[in-house]
Amino acid sequence: MTREHAPPASETGAPLSGSVLAEAAVVFAVVLSIHAAVWDRYSWCAVALAVQAFYVQYKWDRLLQQGSAVFQFRMSANSGLLPASMVMPLLGLVMKERCQSVGNPYFERFGIVVAATGMAVALFSSVLALGITRPVPTNTCVISGLAGGVVIYIMKHSLSVGEVIEVLEVLLIFIYLNMTLLYLLPRCFTPGEALLVLGGVSFMLNQLVKRSLTVVESQGDPVDFFLLVVVVGMVLMGIFFSTLFVFMDSGTWASSIFFHLMTCVLGLGVVLPWLHRLIRKNPLLWLLQFLFQTETRIYLLVYWSLLATLACLVVLYQNARRSSSESKKHQAPTIARKYFHFIVVATYIPGIIFDRTLLYVAATICLAVFIFLEYVRYFRIKPLGHTLRSLLSLFLDERDSGPLILTHIYLLLGMSLPIWLVPRPCTQKGSLGGARALVPYAGVLAVGVGDTVASIFGSTMGEIHWPGTKKTLEGTMTSIFAQIISVALILIFDSGVDLNYSYAWILGSISIVSLLEAYTTQIDNLLLPLYLLILLMA
Numbered sequence: 394m395t396r397e398h399a400p401p402a403s404e405t406g407a408p409l410s411g412s413v414l415a416e417a418a419v420v421f422a423v424v425l426s427i428h429a430a431v432w433d434r435y436s437w438c439a440v441a442l443a444v445q446a447f448y449v450q451y452k453w454d455r456l457l458q459q460g461s462a463v464f465q466f467r468m469s470a471n472s473g474l475l476p477a478s479m480v481m482p483l484l485g486l487v488m489k490e491r492c493q494s495v496g497n498p499y500f501e502r503f504g505i506v507v508a509a510t511g512m513a514v515a516l517f518s519s520v521l522a523l524g525i526t527r528p529v530p531t532n533t534c535v536i537s538g539l540a541g542g543v544v545i546y547i548m549k550h551s552l553s554v555g556e557v558i559e560v561l562e563v564l565l566i567f568i569y570l571n572m573t574l575l576y577l578l579p580r581c582f583t584p585g586e587a588l589l590v591l592g593g594v595s596f597m598l599n600q601l602v603k604r605s606l607t608v609v610e611s612q613g614d615p616v617d618f619f620l621l622v623v624v625v626g627m628v629l630m631g632i633f634f635s636t637l638f639v640f641m642d643s644g645t646w647a648s649s650i651f652f653h654l655m656t657c658v659l660g661l662g663v664v665l666p667w668l669h670r671l672i673r674k675n676p677l678l679w680l681l682q683f684l685f686q687t688e689t690r691i692y693l694l695v696y697w698s699l700l701a702t703l704a705c706l707v708v709l710y711q712n713a714r715r716s717s718s719e720s721k722k723h724q725a726p727t728i729a730r731k732y733f734h735f736i737v738v739a740t741y742i743p744g745i746i747f748d749r750t751l752l753y754v755a756a757t758i759c760l761a762v763f764i765f766l767e768y769v770r771y772f773r774i775k776p777l778g779h780t781l782r783s784l785l786s787l788f789l790d791e792r793d794s795g796p797l798i799l800t801h802i803y804l805l806l807g808m809s810l811p812i813w814l815v816p817r818p819c820t821q822k823g824s825l826g827g828a829r830a831l832v833p834y835a836g837v838l839a840v841g842v843g844d845t846v847a848s849i850f851g852s853t854m855g856e857i858h859w860p861g862t863k864k865t866l867e868g869t870m871t872s873i874f875a876q877i878i879s880v881a882l883i884l885i886f887d888s889g890v891d892l893n894y895s896y897a898w899i900l901g902s903i904s905i906v907s908l909l910e911a912y913t914t915q916i917d918n919l920l921l922p923l924y925l926l927i928l929l930m931a
Contacts, residue, residue, distance in 0.1 A: 412861035473585025481511020581795030
């Protein structure tokens, strides 16, 4: 029994990593902060889930080290189970609390379902790790079983039959996507990243199916339906072509023509009719009317088009420098890669200030374009496939170890999720006062400013390294300082932001997320905005 009470050191056969312990400490600080703010039976479930995820994470780490995991995961990072497991449950808790405070029972229940779904997929990932670990870690199984029992008991007495069925539907979709995409896309995810990304996609797919079956006149916002249909449509398109090109060469002209034709068929024959059923309008006409509805939107679209052109010029310029250099293996320096962070910040801040709904839709369209171009690059679809492979290879880093290049998509997601995830009915009636007024800026602060400044100053001026990591104290401190300056600038330029003297909470939230950036080995573009969003919402 002594062996099991010290699972990280004895069961993995190696001493506990200081960076992993520090990352866990930061995550527990967030969990306990949300627990103190919410303090109900659901927050106790979150604490129990965090404890079991902490233990099980080391089983995943051991499996990765031994090469015994069922699928091929990204090897330049730990499993990341603990930070990923807590995102959906904590997000559901703060969503429930916020919508309850404004008297919106529908989204209050929706938040509970989000939390329950996040706990279900996290427990499945834990069971998967424990099931394939040999010898069976008895005490860790007991801890995981006790935590799972607490979660199941409380949710059984809290959810309606329909909500339980909804959670189970998402879990089944998650299992299917987990088995399919991790097989088709080796080394693209860690277990934690797979849980976070595929769990979110599974939830969106279930929501789309549910709303498609129960749609009635004028129910729901067309903007929300647009996001659901686009994301699910692009994922299903990827699964379809991945399966198809197993049996045929995707690099020929015949396959490329077939790809473009099938994309048109799926878009015009499936996605548009599906969206038409949900919004009860012609999707193309609705989109055109929406985009050009006001003069402000036209100015924003022109401005964003100029920034997109600038980003393309940066890519071409960096590749021209590589072509002229002696080494063909030349990689873009850190500062060059961070140009795109500055461009994205310049894109999102005017959208948040002047028209968040337009930014919501524009980010959705941009995500669809990014995913489509990644399909073209991955499948080597003519005429752009090989060109994209050459252009984007310059910006690869150690996180792009699989066949997909996902860092730019993660950057877009990290900036957009704070805009997409917060239910708009729960942001009315002044409910986003205090620190919550900064929720739409969570991506800008955490990734656009914090991660960028930490990377640049840490790589150029940093000398004091955090124990067990390549990150530096100087990078973290300048990151915190830059985010505080950014908050001050937001107060000056966005008249809708009123912090109501909640400065201590904002400073604490920024500091915690900056420490997470220093210690995590997961995709920080995706993880950091979500944790800052959760803390600001609480």
